[in-house]
Amino acid sequence: xxxxxxxxxxxxxxxxxxxxxxxxxxxxxxxxxxxxxxxxxxxxxxxxxxxxxxxxxxxxxxxxxxxxxxxxxxxxxxxxxxxxxxxxxxxxxxxxxxxxxxxxxxx
Amino acid sequence: xxxxxxxxxxxxxxxxxxxxxxxxxxxxxxxxxxxxxxxxxxxxxxxxxxxxxxxxxxxxxxxxxxxxxxxxxxxxxxxxxxxxxxxxxxxxxxxxxxxxxxxxxxxxxxxxxxx
Numbered sequence: 001x002x003x004x005x006x007x008x009x010x011x012x013x014x015x016x017x018x019x020x021x022x023x024x025x026x027x028x029x030x031x032x033x034x035x036x037x038x039x040x041x042x043x044x045x046x047x048x049x050x051x052x053x054x055x056x057x058x059x060x061x062x063x064x065x066x067x068x069x070x071x072x073x074x075x076x077x078x079x080x081x082x083x084x085x086x087x088x089x090x091x092x093x094x095x096x097x098x099x100x101x102x103x104x105x106x107x
Numbered sequence: 108x109x110x111x112x113x114x115x116x117x118x119x120x121x122x123x124x125x126x127x128x129x130x131x132x133x134x135x136x137x138x139x140x141x142x143x144x145x146x147x148x149x150x151x152x153x154x155x156x157x158x159x160x161x162x163x164x165x166x167x168x169x170x171x172x173x174x175x176x177x178x179x180x181x182x183x184x185x186x187x188x189x190x191x192x193x194x195x196x197x198x199x200x201x202x203x204x205x206x207x208x209x210x211x212x213x214x215x216x217x218x219x220x221x222x
Binding site for chain 2: 040095100
């Protein structure tokens with residue numbers, strides 16, 4: 001299987017900016033997805049990248065570098081409700097998920 | 108509400124029991140998926156169905172048996188499970204399989220405990 005690596009846990013302050021990184025093996029890459037999962041709830045789609053560059057959607061942005069096997073999710077103007085796990089998923093074309101990054105937003 | 112409903116939300120079963128998990132999607136999608144989510148581990152893709160045909164089976168033990176009677180419903184039949192099978196089982200659906208921005212929509216999952 002493929003290794004999708006992302007940090008296990010991060011803490012940030014309300015109103016701040018946080019960047020969650022994701023790295024993967026480049027061979028066979030066919031698209032990268034970010035999902036948000038609140039405890040006890042369904043993962044929900046945040047963003048999709050297949051070409052290099054930045055995709056912006058409101059307070060959330062996602063960046064991709066295919067040659068480096070690297071993506072990040074950028075969350076701006078953090079709110080308490082952003083406390084959740086953020087899952088990086090890569091299609092090879094089989095889907096592989098990272099273990100998720102648990103983000104704690106503090107007042 | 109994601110349009111994907113899973114029942115039951117919680118299930119406790121003994122190792123000799125037989126039970127089934129149910130997933131229903133109201134999105135008109137053609138592809139459906141079963142995933143296993145264990146604590147601190149990546150989501151593991153178990154089965155994939157496209158237009159009611161199983162297209163992927165990722166080395167899942169035979170004590171898990173999927174069924175897709177139509178494109179809106181997906182079942183996971185469980186029998187003689189082991190304690191290590193305790194996990195959150197997630198169902199997802201997408202418009203199609205394959206290339207492109209085929210977003211998967213997830214249900215809230217069934218929390219399974221095997222005693």
